[in-house]
Amino acid sequence: xxxxxxxxxxxxxxxxxxxxxxDRTTAQLGLRRATxxxxxxxxxxxRDRARAAKMRVLQTLADSLRQFEARLxxxxxxxxxxxxxxxxxxxxxxxxxxxxxxxVAKSKSMASEETHLNGAFERAGIAVxxxxxxxxxxxxxxxxxxxxxxxxxxxxxxxxxxVMEQRLAVPYSDDTQTLARYxxxxxxxEFLEADMGLTGANFxxxxxxxxxxxxxxxxxRMVTTLPRVHVVLMGIEKLVPTMGDLxxxxxxxxxSATGQKLTAYTTLLRGPRRSGxxxxxxxxxxxxxxxxxxxxxxxETAEILGCIRCGACLNACPVYRTVGGHAYGDVYPGPVGAxxxxxxxxxxxxxxxxxxxxLCGACREVCPVRLDIPRMLxxxxxxxxxxxxxxxxxxxxxxxxxxxxxxxRIYRLAAAIARRMLRIRARHGWIRRAPGMASAWTRYRDLxxxxxxxxxxxxxxxxxxxxxx
Amino acid sequence: xxxxxxxxxxxxxxAVRTGRIxxxxxxxxxxxxxxxGVEERPTDDRVGGDPESERGDxxxxxxxxRFVLEARALGVxxxxxxxxxxxxxxxxxxxxxxxxxxWNPELLPxxxxxxxxxxxxxxxxxxxxxxxxxxxxxxxxxxxETGSLALLSGPGCSRTVSLLPPVHVAVVRPxxxxxxxxxxxxxxxxxxxxxxxxxxxxxxxxxxxxxxSLTIGVHGPGRVAIVFGP
Numbered sequence: 001x002x003x004x005x006x007x008x009x010x011x012x013x014x015x016x017x018x019x020x021x022x023d024r025t026t027a028q029l030g031l032r033r034a035t036x037x038x039x040x041x042x043x044x045x046x047r048d049r050a051r052a053a054k055m056r057v058l059q060t061l062a063d064s065l066r067q068f069e070a071r072l073x074x075x076x077x078x079x080x081x082x083x084x085x086x087x088x089x090x091x092x093x094x095x096x097x098x099x100x101x102x103x104v105a106k107s108k109s110m111a112s113e114e115t116h117l118n119g120a121f122e123r124a125g126i127a128v129x130x131x132x133x134x135x136x137x138x139x140x141x142x143x144x145x146x147x148x149x150x151x152x153x154x155x156x157x158x159x160x161x162x163v164m165e166q167r168l169a170v171p172y173s174d175d176t177q178t179l180a181r182y183x184x185x186x187x188x189x190e191f192l193e194a195d196m197g198l199t200g201a202n203f204x205x206x207x208x209x210x211x212x213x214x215x216x217x218x219x220x221r222m223v224t225t226l227p228r229v230h231v232v233l234m235g236i237e238k239l240v241p242t243m244g245d246l247x248x249x250x251x252x253x254x255x256s257a258t259g260q261k262l263t264a265y266t267t268l269l270r271g272p273r274r275s276g277x278x279x280x281x282x283x284x285x286x287x288x289x290x291x292x293x294x295x296x297x298x299x300e301t302a303e304i305l306g307c308i309r310c311g312a313c314l315n316a317c318p319v320y321r322t323v324g325g326h327a328y329g330d331v332y333p334g335p336v337g338a339x340x341x342x343x344x345x346x347x348x349x350x351x352x353x354x355x356x357x358x359l360c361g362a363c364r365e366v367c368p369v370r371l372d373i374p375r376m377l378x379x380x381x382x383x384x385x386x387x388x389x390x391x392x393x394x395x396x397x398x399x400x401x402x403x404x405x406x407x408x409r410i411y412r413l414a415a416a417i418a419r420r421m422l423r424i425r426a427r428h429g430w431i432r433r434a435p436g437m438a439s440a441w442t443r444y445r446d447l448x449x450x451x452x453x454x455x456x457x458x459x460x461x462x463x464x465x466x467x468x469x
Numbered sequence: 470x471x472x473x474x475x476x477x478x479x480x481x482x483x484a485v486r487t488g489r490i491x492x493x494x495x496x497x498x499x500x501x502x503x504x505x506g507v508e509e510r511p512t513d514d515r516v517g518g519d520p521e522s523e524r525g526d527x528x529x530x531x532x533x534x535r536f537v538l539e540a541r542a543l544g545v546x547x548x549x550x551x552x553x554x555x556x557x558x559x560x561x562x563x564x565x566x567x568x569x570x571x572w573n574p575e576l577l578p579x580x581x582x583x584x585x586x587x588x589x590x591x592x593x594x595x596x597x598x599x600x601x602x603x604x605x606x607x608x609x610x611x612x613x614e615t616g617s618l619a620l621l622s623g624p625g626c627s628r629t630v631s632l633l634p635p636v637h638v639a640v641v642r643p644x645x646x647x648x649x650x651x652x653x654x655x656x657x658x659x660x661x662x663x664x665x666x667x668x669x670x671x672x673x674x675x676x677x678x679x680x681x682s683l684t685i686g687v688h689g690p691g692r693v694a695i696v697f698g699p
Binding site: 177180183191243262270294299 | 471473474476477478480481482483484485487488489490491492539590591592595596599614615617622623624625627628629632649650651654655658661662663664665666667668669670671672673674675676677678679680681682684686687688689690
């Protein structure tokens, strides 16, 4: 990933394959979400209660984490704390080394993408395989996921078929059933031979230390059932207070993500296998990851830690739907990524992301926990401007504009001049090239010529006419 | 390690003093909500409610009808059998000629255990379990709202049975029915606490990762059959 958001977005806009793939999926997912939520009794109240529960957890996060940790230990799990992604990777590689692990099977985990865990395993000489179908294809292709729940939303079935043909030496197919069968056959042995299963967590329940995984394929069950060690890597914000809350959150997550009332498998884990169990891991470790989250919690965007990673805001966002996930430059794309990424990686490096939004508010509308994403984007824009020196022309220009705009007579005069000049440049009602700084606007589109008369003057003329007897 | 713990908890404690965390109550949160003035059903919430309604408000028959409707919509085969003999006949037909992996036979209801006597169980060698062609279980709960089976792991109830074979057959008693997952959590809190895992199985294994095109039977069973007894 080189260049900034604007460069990557420009490339994405020119990519026809990407547009076919994005069009096929985002609109469809949006529709499924709407249908899914419609099937939820009193959905608005459920969303409100979920939001309240999340905000309550954030307000009491330290105590919630302490209680969660205590309950995990009661259940026989080991708890580790990681300040950074590199710390988390080191902790997990250490666990693997101590247990003599040679092969790791992973279920989909955004947190492990965030810490680049696969690279750490490979450097330690430990084989690691992604087992979620989408992530497996990403790994085979040496690509990166571009959606929180649909990692290969940017690929067409033909592209997937070619990746499998090349990397697995199987006959080319663009039939999804066949492609899934290839993956099943290949990954079955990985599940049976892996020494360690690695997962994220969709939710952690404070009251009893339950880890909840929401999956569809069955790989999440495989990697938490068959290998002798199970490691959970989860952000410190993924907690919900009670099992009653969990019920609500699962309902919202699955409906918002894929429109399902429940995914094929909802797995609740409470520690390693117990006496009498014939399966399940002998050791279970939970790694609690900070990596910038406590810093986000201290600021204007603390609310974003209530995100349950359903991806609904991606599917609803006109910017995401046009440029796809890779343009955002890191693992969390879309509106949520535009807030989370600057938070965990630093605003300096990702100052453009909060501006990659039209602030239309579609994200806030679909968010199951009603996060005020536009407000947070604006707060980050303000911080970005305050922290970086702005070009002199912009500073002087804005000051000038402020003076003009706050003086009605001068403003009207300036507007009249601008209007006249633009109308002179217009051909058939459109301006193809605007002068000066305004040329940025017309680089990719035409500008509609202003009307001959302003709304204000029409209003005054008609109001005047109406008053006459 | 404990240094990291102290550092993170310290930062979190300081953070909540400055962070902008919106107040928890919002517009639909009170009884007077915008969507018709009714609050979310209180039974969704709570642990250890009134035993009369612990399974939910609906009658058992209504719960079973709902369950069957939801499960069928997901592609689950459902059979409602009137007698113990019919249940056994159904199970015999479903597993006929197939290599069976099962929960310990004595844990299956309606004397179904005798049908799978001598089959592979959770303690059989892993490699043999992986070659089984059908997995047979009972269940610890059947959730009507979503057509889900709740399966706890424990002695004789291996998670592999409902996971490794391409076909999963579950024998369910009407007594296992609950309206929602929340009702199940409340009524079975003790059993949940004793078990290292609980899986809700809702239809066959599926993926839509490639162009959102639904594909059944990726890693888990591609076929799920549920037999209700009397």
